Amino acid sequence: MSSTPTTKERIVIASAELFRRQGYTGTGVKQIVAAAQAPFGSLYHHFPGGKEQLGEQVIRIAGGMYGELVSAVFDPAPDVVTGTEQVFTLAAQHLAESDYADACPIATIALEIASSSEPMRIATAEVFEGWLEKLASRFTAAGIDPATARTLALTTLSLLEGAFVLCRAARTTEALLAAGTQAAAAVRAALPEA
Amino acid sequence: MSSTPTTKERIVIASAELFRRQGYTGTGVKQIVAAAQAPFGSLYHHFPGGKEQLGEQVIRIAGGMYGELVSAVFDPAPDVVTGTEQVFTLAAQHLAESDYADACPIATIALEIASSSEPMRIATAEVFEGWLEKLASRFTAAGIDPATARTLALTTLSLLEGAFVLCRAARTTEALLAAGTQAAAAVRAALPEA
DNA sequence: GTCTATAATTTGATAGAC
């Protein structure tokens, strides 16, 4: 299985962790290969497009993994309302436990490169869109009409991403907890009569 | 008045614009002095603490100006509900007009340096806290109790910041408009009976 | 595919003349 990660995998994993904490421009390729315990040349062997191609891959892979993680929290919940709240509660817990470092794996990169790298910008847009569709499908499965489900997905993800910004700055979980309460309430209000 | 901005002012203004579009680590000091049409040495004359001190000042000054801008949109509105919605609507309009570059002036920096620069992190936290108190005071003035007003301020700002992330990535205003609708609805629901 | 050495450029920062 994943007992012996390949050099390429180690580079991607190390990049994902560093990008999440320091951002894309704030992380050097030397730092990446050092953290991945990989030789310098391997990076350009596996990613001929250099740092930008690596960044794009990291966005897609880390974004996909985070989507799975959210699903793993959301799906076992008894209903969509508590599922929604659980996502925010656990995100707050994980953020605090990581000393306010581990929030969204791609938000920092997304803001940094939105106006300077189209390949990476498109990657962030597609990852976000995937999350939105996943969220919306959970809401429609609970009987909410598609248009409302789309709006709810947008506001839920906006609340999560925005609260991450405030919480990392303040080193508090206050915003995430308030956001989770409002997100859950909005989902409850959109639910059809029982 | 401001007909002839000083060298120091030009440096701060140029930095604020570049940081907002490219982030803190993505902007070089050489690029800053070039944009400000200032000699290189002037930067270190006015900011002996170097780039980090400049960053902290930019956060506080640009953050203060953005707070004033939001107030200028919020206050003339007939009531807090439409004031809230107006902020999101105009933010969406301004974002689209700037080719999806001009969103929050400090969010990108906040995420970049949250785990690496305490002086800058504290500056972002204090600016956000100032905005939150300003927002909460508008809500309490409308008859909402302080605890609810605080929660509403947190969720409103989270919605705005998160929607900025999604909108810059997707190059759409969809998230900002959805966020504005939910923010306004939440304020309306918290209002005391007429 | 792995790894090292190094190129070419840019980074933040300083010294010192004016």
Next chain:
DNA sequence: GTCTATCAAATTATAGAC
């Protein structure tokens, strides 16, 4: 206070041996 020349270090990237 203004401006230039320059530094040491770090940056991304490449060449080429193994």
